[in-house]
Amino acid sequence: MHGPAAKLGADNAAAKKAKLGVILFFVYLIIYSGFVVIGLYDPDLMGAHVLGKQNLAIVYGFGLIILAVVMGFIYNAACTRMENKMNNKQGR
Numbered sequence: 001m002h003g004p005a006a007k008l009g010a011d012n013a014a015a016k017k018a019k020l021g022v023i024l025f026f027v028y029l030i031i032y033s034g035f036v037v038i039g040l041y042d043p044d045l046m047g048a049h050v051l052g053k054q055n056l057a058i059v060y061g062f063g064l065i066i067l068a069v070v071m072g073f074i075y076n077a078a079c080t081r082m083e084n085k086m087n088n089k090q091g092r
Contacts, residue, residue: 009087013079028067
């Protein structure tokens with residue numbers, strides 16, 4: 001068995017974290033929309049070699065995946081800072 005779960009108080013940073021999440025979502029949405037628009041309106045451009053022998057579709061697609069991971073780390077770091085700052089300030 002284990003002890004009782006940790007008591008969680010109010011998260012004073014919740015509103016700011018939500019706002020940051022929405023901002024990052026829209027940044028990603030705009031960049032992803034560029035990928036979709038190129039695919040719809042100029043599919044031949046997706047076949048253009050841009051990095052060595054890799055075409056734009058591969059480079060852009062992997063870029064989107066890497067961007068999502070990096071944005072996740074940024075979100076986590078920013079939220080941790082907000083929580084530490086705002087929740088500790090209220091607890092004093």
